[in-house]
Amino acid sequence: MKVACVVEYDGTNFHGSQYHPTVRTVQGELNKAIEVIFKRHLKTDMAGRTDAGVHANYQVFSFDRINPRMTEKNVKEALNSILPEDMRVRDVWFTADNFSPRVAAVKRxxxxxIYNRKEKDIFLRKRAWWFPYELDIEKMREAASYLEGYHDFTSFVSKDKHDDRSPMRTIYRIRIIRISRFIMVRVEGKSYLKRMVRNIVGTLVKVGVGTWEPSYVKELLDMKDRSKAGATAPAHGLYLYKVLFDEKFSKE
Known part of the structure; x- marks a missing residue:
């Protein structure tokens, strides 16, 4: 049986989510806490990687359940008693032996x-992208509609010589909503490529300020050229909000 745990974290002081032996990461901190509790190293898997500075409301990790006496509540409380203050386990459930959060995820x-005000708020400097210029939400929505569906997202992927995955991806939906002082861009898909969401946001902002017409985004998909799209939006505005799984692995 596997333990599945939902972890939220402030990504400000992490060098990303994936374990690295020489820098502080989310997976590294979780691994240390698990080793303290269970007195042995246990392999952890996660639903998806987040870059340095990116936050998460709902990252999902899994590891083997080796102590049958511990309840879900016990595991949650034990982890939270050890994890650093910029991480917290939100939920824990026990699931099937073959559960892999990366493979089982059906939607991320x-x-x-975007903090869209003329004056900067210093308390939001690591929580949202301060953008002081007016943005046309309707044009951004029109541009985003071209990205929905199954496309080659080469123009929106930051190159990585170690990443040979196909640029073909499906975006189910993009919503752009103004919430008081903020503009929220919500992207729903099954899987993503390196900095894909942040590159999409950077491009939509270019449309929002009038640099490009919404239809240019459709042209970008056909160009397959990263240099023709917008700059990468800052990491600190991005949050992994939710991961959804097949019913057989979800918490009942």
Whole structure:
């Protein structure tokens, strides 16, 4: 049986989510806490990687359940008693032996927050992208509609010589909503490529300020050229909001 746990974290002081032996990461901190509790190293898997500075409301990790006496509540409380203050386990459930959060995920939802005011708010400097210029939400929505569906997202992927995955991806839906002082870009898809969501946001902002017409985004898909799209939006505005799984692995 596997333990599945939902972890939220402030990504400000992490060098990303994936374990690295020489820098502080989310997976590294979780691994240390698990080793303290269970007195042995246990392999952990996660639903998806987040870059340095990116936050998560709902990252999902799994590891083997080796102590049958511990309840879900016990595991949650034990982890939270050890994890650092910029991480917290939100939920724990026991699931099937073959559960892999990366493979079992059917949808991943990201939310990007833009603080759209003339004056900077220093308390939001690591929580949202401060953008002081007016943005045309309707044009951004029109542009985003071209990205929904199954496409080659080469123009929206930051190159990585170690990543040979196909650029073909499906975006189920993109919503752009003004919430008081913020503009939220919500992207729903099954899987993503390196900095794909942040590159999409950077491009939509270019449309929002009038640099490009919404139809240019459709042209970008056909160009398959990263250099023709917008700059990468800052990491601190991005949140992994939710991961959804097949029913057989979800918490009852």
């Amino acid at each position: 939802i990201y939310q990007y927050f």
